[in-house]
Amino acid sequence: MTGQGGGYQDESHDQTPPFPRPPEPQPWQQYRHAPVDPQAPVNYPEYPPPYPMQPPPGPSYGFPPAPPPGYGGAPYYPGAYDPYQGYQGGYQQTNGLAIASLTTSIAGVVLGIPLAIFCYVGVLIPIVGAVLGGVALGQIRQTNQQGRGLAIAGIAIGATTTALLVILVAVLAAVVHSVSMLR
Secondary structure (H helix, E strand, C coil): CCCCCCCCCCCCCCCCCCCCCCCCCCHHHCCCCCCCCCCCCCCCCCCCCCCCCCCCCCCCCCCCCCCCCCCCCCCCCCCCCCCCCCCCCCCCCECHHHHHHHHHHHHHHHHHHHHHHHCCHHHHHHHHHHHHHHHHHHHHHHHCCECHHHHHHHHHHHHHHHHHHHHHHHHHHHHHHHHHHHC
């Protein structure tokens, strides 16, 4: 028989186990990491590809040019893909004279007609546009730039406007001359 509070777990015994229990390891303490070398580089090393990369037979399309001599950067492998470099193929700028030709020819239409009535300077504006278009076409043939259509449009608008302004000036001169003869 057991007395009061008796039973299998008697409170009169000491509560400490016969040997101390080790503390529970925290999750970050369970796995020991290798010591960090302060001399080690911060970035990851670049490994060569598992096989030597060679261009396909025939003309090489899409392979970047060889690095310049004395290139001190990372090793260079032909055909390596760089996801941080944007697409650089085939972009060409439009010829500036072609743009100037078209804008000058359009200005000749807008400003040339009113100026041709009062003075002959209005006829010069579309002539300059046509000449700029011709020079732009020559540059485009040599450099393979874009803007051929702009240059042709500048020549066409400038030549047409010049022809119309010359006719307008001739008609106005004839009218002024005939009016002065009637007096």
